[in-house]
Amino acid sequence: MKTGYKVYDCMTTKPISVSSEASLEECAKVMAKNHVGALVIKDNHESKGLITEQDIVRDVIAKGINPLTKKVKDFMATKLITIKPDDDIYDALIKMKDSNIRHLPVIDNGKMAGLLTLKDILKIEPSLFELLVEKFELREASRKPVDRIISNEAICQGCGAYSEEITKVKGALLCEKCAAEQA
Numbered sequence: 588m589k590t591g592y593k594v595y596d597c598m599t600t601k602p603i604s605v606s607s608e609a610s611l612e613e614c615a616k617v618m619a620k621n622h623v624g625a626l627v628i629k630d631n632h633e634s635k636g637l638i639t640e641q642d643i644v645r646d647v648i649a650k651g652i653n654p655l656t657k658k659v660k661d662f663m664a665t666k667l668i669t670i671k672p673d674d675d676i677y678d679a680l681i682k683m684k685d686s687n688i689r690h691l692p693v694i695d696n697g698k699m700a701g702l703l704t705l706k707d708i709l710k711i712e713p714s715l716f717e718l719l720v721e722k723f724e725l726r727e728a729s730r731k732p733v734d735r736i737i738s739n740e741a742i743c744q745g746c747g748a749y750s751e752e753i754t755k756v757k758g759a760l761l762c763e764k765c766a767a768e769q770a
Contacts, residue, residue, distance in 0.1 A: 595672035597711045598701035604629040611654035625690040628663045634699035636663035669694040
């Protein structure tokens with residue numbers, strides 16, 4: 588499904604960045620001050636990687652590592668999943684969903700042109716939210732009313748149309764017509 592919106596339509600063109608020599612404490616403060624969940628790591632104006640709030644929480648704090656004494660270079664992600672500016676935001680969302688990430692560096696001619704976030708996509712095309720729902724882990728689901736609602740309605744991932752009868756085919760949620768075409 589194509590939305591007509593390109594990655595460059597909603598990406599952040601000047602993401603917040605820090606040096607690879609910054610401390611994790613400094614990273615957390617910069618994230619808090621700027622209300623962002625990820626920082627681009629730059630040295631000499633060249634992008635070297637990315638660090639997210641989740642990286643700091645899961646790879647540092649949860650393991651009992653003191654963030655006051657560690658540098659971002661020791662925890663930043665350098666092997667990044669990326670996207671091109673001309674790609675459709677639907678493709679970006681699928682890539683994010685399949686990779687379980689919320690931040691996607693945008694690469695143009697070998698250089699980082701920006702950063703695309705899940706929030707950026709959903710602000711422009713909120714109907715794509717349905718694609719993410721199946722990835723969410725609902726804790727204590729038996730206590731929540733959502734668990735008791737049985738519904739087969741959703742947005743078809745093939746044609747983008749709303750359908751009251753949706754079927755999962757090869758991992759995609761499809762309307763009756765698109766499901767028949769896949770068979």
